[in-house]
Ligand code: URP
């Protein structure tokens with residue numbers, strides 16, 4: 458099957474140029490002008506991209522389908538969540554397998570494989586959440602690296618659930634110094650947060666708003682600095698997930714300036730939503746995530762961080778819970794609201810609209826943040842994240858002028874509300890291809906359950922250096 462995408466502007470992290478893209482089977486066979494008249498002759502299918510961008514399929518390296526959390530499960534399954542991702546121009550997700558306390562990494566990984574296999578609309582990989590660090594799990598890390606799961610998330614937050622102390626984190630980092638893996642850190646000072654949260658509840662401050670108040674930005678800044686220092690001591694790179702606070706960004710900037718291999722992602726919610734969204738009584742539960750939404754001045758710094766490469770990736774941390782029936786577990790005590798927001802479908806458009814149209818970043822940087830950098834950082838490049846001969850034909854024909862309004866009544870995520878309800882955005886994925894197969898065409902899903910394959914990932918040590 459040969460498909461020709463013609464007449465568009467190919468936008469990559471390196472530049473933009475008018476070019477056609479010829480796909481042969483699952484990979485890109487040629488990129489250049491005038492393919493229509495040469496190698497494109499005889500294509501089985503042609504896609505007109507006039508007036509549109511042709512970009513590498515977006516890669517979301519932080520999703521939580523069916524995550525067990527706060528006494529319930531994130532609502533999207535791999536099937537529903539990966540399909541919603543496709544609608545939004547994302548052709549690869551990297552989700553988190555979870556090691557439950559007392560169980561092996563293997564059990565957690567196998568359970569996730571079982572859930573995802575044969576159900577995903579797009580290609581997928583896994584990171585591993587480590588809840589226990591001990592001799593057995595450290596040894597298991599080596600095996601996971603070898604089988605394409607080379608990235609491990611640890612937490613300085615959530616005492617009693619996912620929390621690891623500094624010694625455990627340091628041991629895991631030492632292990633990655635030997636096996637080439639990468640530690641991803643949820644960096645907030647969980648024990649200190651718990652003290653302030655208990656004090657707030659004792660004073661009757663139980664609304665979701667206080668979730669945002671008690672998780673001080675300084676607790677994120679302190680933990681970020683601490684884990685970066687631990688990584689320096691272990692001699693390994695470290696990746697900070699879902700960075701939200703300017704104090705944490707400062708820790709990353711200072712570290713990078715001294716030559717530390719510190720990397721970080723942020724998410725659309727930290728760029729576009731604020732602490733105020735947590736107000737309005739229990740409605741604020743719709744916006745409870747950790748780290749929490751911050752006052753507006755933090756986003757100003759995050760945008761600068763994205764433009765200057767202090768932050769390298771924008772992911773979603775997609776972790777949806779229904780407002781009715783799940784978020785309401787926290788009525789009367791914000792500590793019991795399941796933490797997480799939906800977003801896998803909206804990232805590409807939100808970052809295009811607010812970032813590119815809004816003038817914070819170029820369209821090339823947009824592509825880098827949503828596709829190329831995550832591909833490079835997480836061992837998928839150049840198979841993914843590129844519009845280049847030999848790369849997987851994961852491509853999006855993107856209309857940079859089309860406008861649409863985000864709403865729970867039209868989105869495809871399996872969740873009963875949207876954090877961006879009524880927000881009009883400019884930019885839309887009109888055609889989405891996954892390994893050469895069209896899966897979204899003009900708003901319709903035309904793929905099939907199980908199109909997506911598991912991706913064995915490598916860790917690119919070359920990329921994980923500060924330039
Ligand atoms: O609130 C969040 N972020 N929920 C998902 C779990 C995590 O910490 O990433």
Ligand code: ZN
Pocket residue numbers: 643698699747
């Ligand atoms: Zn986290």
Ligand code: ZN
Pocket residue numbers: 519521699774776
């Ligand atoms: Zn997360």
